[in-house]
Amino acid sequence: MLRFLIRRSLGAVVILVLISAITFFLFFALPADPARLACGKNCDPASLALINENLGLDKPIPVQYGEFMVGIVAGRDFPVGHCDAPCFGYSFVNQEPVWPTIVDRFPTTLSLALGAAVVFLAVGVGLGMIAAWRRGTWIDKLFSSLSLLGQSLQVYFVGVLCLAWFVSGLSIMEQPAYHPITENPARWFSGMLLPWLVLSLIFMANYSRMTRSQLVEQLHEDHVRTARAKGLSGRTVFFRYAWRGAIAPIVTIFGMDLGSLLGGAMITEYTFTLHGVGRLAVDSVRLTDLPMLMGVMLISSAAIVVFTIVVDALYAVIDPRVRLA
Amino acid sequence: MTVNRTSKVRTCAIALAAGALVLTACSEGGGSGSDRSTEPTMEAHGITLGSAADSTGPAKEVPGAKKGGTVRVLQRDAYEYLDPGQIYVTDELIMQTVYNRTLTNYQVDDKTGKTKLVGDLATDIGRSSDGGRTWTYTLKDGLKFEDGTPITSRDVRHSIERLYAKYQTNGPLYLQQWLSGEGQTFRKALPDGPYGGDHLPASVLDTPDDKTIVFHFDQPRAEVPFAVAMPNIGAVPPGKDKKEGYNKAPVASGPYKVADFKPGKGITFVRNEHWDPKTDPIRHQYVDRFEVSFGHQWMDSTRRLLADQGADKRAMTWNNAVDPAQISTVLKDKEAMARSLTRTQPYVDVVSINTSRVKNKKVREALAWAFPNGQYLQQYGGPKAGEIAGSLVGPTLKGHNRDFDPFQKRKYPGGNIKKAKELLKEAGKEGYRIVYAYGNDKPAQDASVVVVRALEAAGFTVEKKELDRGTYYTQIGKVNNTYDLYRSSWSADWPSGSTVVPPVYSGKNVHDSSPNYSHLNSPTINKEIERIERIEDLDKAAPEWVKLAERVLTEEIPQVPVFYNRLFTLWGSGIGGVKFHEPYGAVDPTAVFVR
Numbered sequence: 001m002l003r004f005l006i007r008r009s010l011g012a013v014v015i016l017v018l019i020s021a022i023t024f025f026l027f028f029a030l031p032a033d034p035a036r037l038a039c040g041k042n043c044d045p046a047s048l049a050l051i052n053e054n055l056g057l058d059k060p061i062p063v064q065y066g067e068f069m070v071g072i073v074a075g076r077d078f079p080v081g082h083c084d085a086p087c088f089g090y091s092f093v094n095q096e097p098v099w100p101t102i103v104d105r106f107p108t109t110l111s112l113a114l115g116a117a118v119v120f121l122a123v124g125v126g127l128g129m130i131a132a133w134r135r136g137t138w139i140d141k142l143f144s145s146l147s148l149l150g151q152s153l154q155v156y157f158v159g160v161l162c163l164a165w166f167v168s169g170l171s172i173m174e175q176p177a178y179h180p181i182t183e184n185p186a187r188w189f190s191g192m193l194l195p196w197l198v199l200s201l202i203f204m205a206n207y208s209r210m211t212r213s214q215l216v217e218q219l220h221e222d223h224v225r226t227a228r229a230k231g232l233s234g235r236t237v238f239f240r241y242a243w244r245g246a247i248a249p250i251v252t253i254f255g256m257d258l259g260s261l262l263g264g265a266m267i268t269e270y271t272f273t274l275h276g277v278g279r280l281a282v283d284s285v286r287l288t289d290l291p292m293l294m295g296v297m298l299i300s301s302a303a304i305v306v307f308t309i310v311v312d313a314l315y316a317v318i319d320p321r322v323r324l325a
Numbered sequence: 326m327t328v329n330r331t332s333k334v335r336t337c338a339i340a341l342a343a344g345a346l347v348l349t350a351c352s353e354g355g356g357s358g359s360d361r362s363t364e365p366t367m368e369a370h371g372i373t374l375g376s377a378a379d380s381t382g383p384a385k386e387v388p389g390a391k392k393g394g395t396v397r398v399l400q401r402d403a404y405e406y407l408d409p410g411q412i413y414v415t416d417e418l419i420m421q422t423v424y425n426r427t428l429t430n431y432q433v434d435d436k437t438g439k440t441k442l443v444g445d446l447a448t449d450i451g452r453s454s455d456g457g458r459t460w461t462y463t464l465k466d467g468l469k470f471e472d473g474t475p476i477t478s479r480d481v482r483h484s485i486e487r488l489y490a491k492y493q494t495n496g497p498l499y500l501q502q503w504l505s506g507e508g509q510t511f512r513k514a515l516p517d518g519p520y521g522g523d524h525l526p527a528s529v530l531d532t533p534d535d536k537t538i539v540f541h542f543d544q545p546r547a548e549v550p551f552a553v554a555m556p557n558i559g560a561v562p563p564g565k566d567k568k569e570g571y572n573k574a575p576v577a578s579g580p581y582k583v584a585d586f587k588p589g590k591g592i593t594f595v596r597n598e599h600w601d602p603k604t605d606p607i608r609h610q611y612v613d614r615f616e617v618s619f620g621h622q623w624m625d626s627t628r629r630l631l632a633d634q635g636a637d638k639r640a641m642t643w644n645n646a647v648d649p650a651q652i653s654t655v656l657k658d659k660e661a662m663a664r665s666l667t668r669t670q671p672y673v674d675v676v677s678i679n680t681s682r683v684k685n686k687k688v689r690e691a692l693a694w695a696f697p698n699g700q701y702l703q704q705y706g707g708p709k710a711g712e713i714a715g716s717l718v719g720p721t722l723k724g725h726n727r728d729f730d731p732f733q734k735r736k737y738p739g740g741n742i743k744k745a746k747e748l749l750k751e752a753g754k755e756g757y758r759i760v761y762a763y764g765n766d767k768p769a770q771d772a773s774v775v776v777v778r779a780l781e782a783a784g785f786t787v788e789k790k791e792l793d794r795g796t797y798y799t800q801i802g803k804v805n806n807t808y809d810l811y812r813s814s815w816s817a818d819w820p821s822g823s824t825v826v827p828p829v830y831s832g833k834n835v836h837d838s839s840p841n842y843s844h845l846n847s848p849t850i851n852k853e854i855e856r857i858e859r860i861e862d863l864d865k866a867a868p869e870w871v872k873l874a875e876r877v878l879t880e881e882i883p884q885v886p887v888f889y890n891r892l893f894t895l896w897g898s899g900i901g902g903v904k905f906h907e908p909y910g911a912v913d914p915t916a917v918f919v920r
Contacts, residue, residue, distance in 0.1 A: 033799040036838055040413050040495045041818075042828055043802075043838040046509040051494050079492065079569060094405045094588045095569050101588065160624070168632035175629070175637070273620045275590045283403075283589065286795040 089291035128211025150205025214246035255311030263300030380444030394919025457545030490518030551819030670910030695745035699738020711888035724871035822870020843883035
């Protein structure tokens with residue numbers, strides 16, 4: 001296991017370096033001019049040159065990239081002050097350090113992702129299990145239909161409707177907002193409830209369908225038939241044999257989904273005016289804020305890579321046939 | 326000046342007027358007849374110059390106003406700059422009025438909405454001598470920063486000298502350039518600002534005592550009272566100025582101070598106990614706190630303010646407009662309309678014709694006749710979002726002629742296709758290929774459909790180029806761009822065409838990132854700009870600028886005026902004292918109270 005983790009971690013570092021290089025160099029291929037954003041109304045080439053110098057954009061791109069990467073490991077000095085490692089630089093837009101900004105936004109994204117994950121896992125997988133257990137019955141058909149409906153819905157559509165109905169119309173739900181759990185757990189819960197429900201609705205449908213299909217497939221496997229033939233109870237067969245076989249692909253997908261969500265649920269954050277990492281990513285692209293974009297990209301990529309490794313490691317626990325070679 | 330905030334170019338515009346600098350404006354509002362009759366509140370009032378008595382505090386009490394409470398402010402775009410030296414966009418211009426005081430400033434009458442320029446930190450709007458080359462300001466008694474230290478002329482000098490430092494790149498440049506040289510050459514007069522202990526010579530900027538500031542210019546500068554109303558000409562304590570770091574923690578001189586600023590998320594203002602209302606003829610300190618949060622798209626702020634529930638009863642926005650998709654819903658809601666305003670803003674939306682590529686004047690004329698102003702405006706929200714424009718200068722500028730509409734846009738809101746066809750035929754350019762560039766935001770995408778339809782009906786062949794919204798102005802701002810037609814927006818910084826015509830239509834400004842998006846370089850226009858710039862009497866210069874703008878349009882056709890902007894906005898039922906700040910085109914927060 002240790003060798004596996006070391007090997008995968010080294011691979012992850014290589015992947016992240018590649019992602020950083022691609023993002024950095026692609027940025028300069030864009031028809032963007034970050035200096036223009038800080039150039040005021042009556043901009044001229046002399047002003048642009050001054051701003052490019054201030055931002056360090058007058059240096060060759062490979063040099064800029066090298067300085068950026070060194071800063072992550074060793075920190076850097078800027079006109080605004082020293083930036084401790086891990087230093088992703090200062091935002092071009094507001095001269096705020098990137099790392100504390102991401103740290104500030106991450107709890108919102110973490111709350112959104114984990115809360116929604118609890119809901120969509122519990123409800124989605126639960127519904128899928130019931131549908132598989134009662135396959136062919138009206139319950140199965142009802143749940144399958146609901147899953148199809150859920151899959152066809154989008155956050156920006158359901159979210160806006162929910163806001164109009166439950167917040168502005170009936171006034172039975174609180175205006176979505178993030179309040180730190182450490183300050184007021186009740187407000188944290190009530191402020192995040194609607195985003196959790198809406199975000200989970202979309203995932204729930206996927207997990208319900210996936211769980212059902214995996215379980216139905218497993219219930220037709222030889223080892224399940226053998227267990228039945230040995231006289232084991234239906235419940236034991238379902239949970240100990242079929243469920244155990246079905247869980248591996250669900251965990252795989254869940255790991256990737258959670259990694260992606262931790263990188264930012266952009267549409268959900270925009271719909272509910274939450275200030276998470278996803279929104280930060282979109283804003284940094286819109287405002288051509290290279291340091292912020294790099295920081296968010298690397299953190300998001302790291303989340304996905306880490307969760308992929310964790311999922312791969314969990315495989316060995318879930319499925320004894322898998323060996324971490 | 327572009328309307329898109331990311332381009333950093335929406336600022337104030339005002340109307341210059343009669344008398345000492347009067348101003349008026351005469352829009353009855355509305356782009357169509359029916360609209361005009363139903364929007365009496367849209368009239369632009371213009372701006373007058375206040376006396377020393379007008380500059381004396383306290384501001385008149387607002388009837389029914391109470392102290393206390395928290396007001397939520399829902400804003401779409403995050404504030405990037407709190408440093409008054411770097412502020413230049415509408416959102417930040419209106420925001421800084423609560424904590425930043427300048428030598429002069431705009432006083433909006435609570436009842437009439439009329440605006441006066443008055444002394445703010447200074448006892449009056451300035452006293453000129455030496456034929457307008459010298460301007461003297463005296464600070465009021467009792468001025469203090471948020472930490473209780475008195476504001477002196479040294480702090481005002483520092484606020485100006487720090488603008489010479491290289492990190493100060495975003496704010497207005499007028500005063501620095503008038504004092505020390507055009508373009509970026511002014512910085513040579515004080516490299517790196519005052520941080521090394523150097524100062525501008527007393528022959529340029531003098532502070533003979535704690536109360537007096539004297540500006541010496543090398544030529545008459547009649548517009549100084551307006552230039553020192555810009556947010557960067559105030560007071561900054563040298564001991565608290567941490568250069569770039571000041572952006573996060575500016576020291577307040579106004580009734581509120583920054584309690585908590587989270588870039589990208591929000592900002593909270595609380596009472597500044599050291600602000601003395603007796604020194605301030607403009608601002609009140611009714612509410613305890615303003616809690617400003619960012620990221621509220623117009624759809625979101627409109628929904629919340631329309632619903633008017635819970636804490637949102639005490640919510641407002643300073644410049645989010647009503648979402649175009651919800652305008653009809655709001656219009657039907659009498660209760661909501663009672664807590665709304667619709668006012669003409671200083672911005673004029675235009676479509677620039679790239680004269681480097683479209684050299685044939687008849688072709689440009691055909692474009693102007695064919696452009697479907699009314700249908701285009703509809704995509705941006707219709708009459709509540711703007712009024713069909715006939716001129717390149719808006720209704721808030723003195724001398725604006727409502728009847729000036731050389732391409733008959735009010736008569737033909739869909740464009741005069743027949744006339745355009747004839748012109749194209751006369752030019753022998755039927756089927757002329759036009760590259761129309763637009764941003765990938767929804768209104769621009771929708772508008773592109775009606776533009777293409779009209780131009781093609783007139784005989785043009787149109788190629789659409791959809792550009793990324795984030796880099797739109799960078800792309801159209803390149804002199805060698807490959808587009809023929811693209812939208813932009815502009816407004817004056819103060820009530821003078823001198824902040825409109827030269828930047829947008831002077832041949833000196835044909836360079837990358839310039840507001841001269843049409844690349845107009847006409848010797849006759851350039852010569853006329855130079856002539857008007859030499860007129861020392863603002864009262865005489867103002868109508869000359871408007872006339873020149875009209876000449877630019879009829880003789881050169883570098884742009885097609887499309888619509889004069891309007892702000893249609895709502896606030897919660899628990900809020901009073903809301904008024905419109907005409908110079909900034911936003912809601913004025915200085916008299917807001919919780920009912």
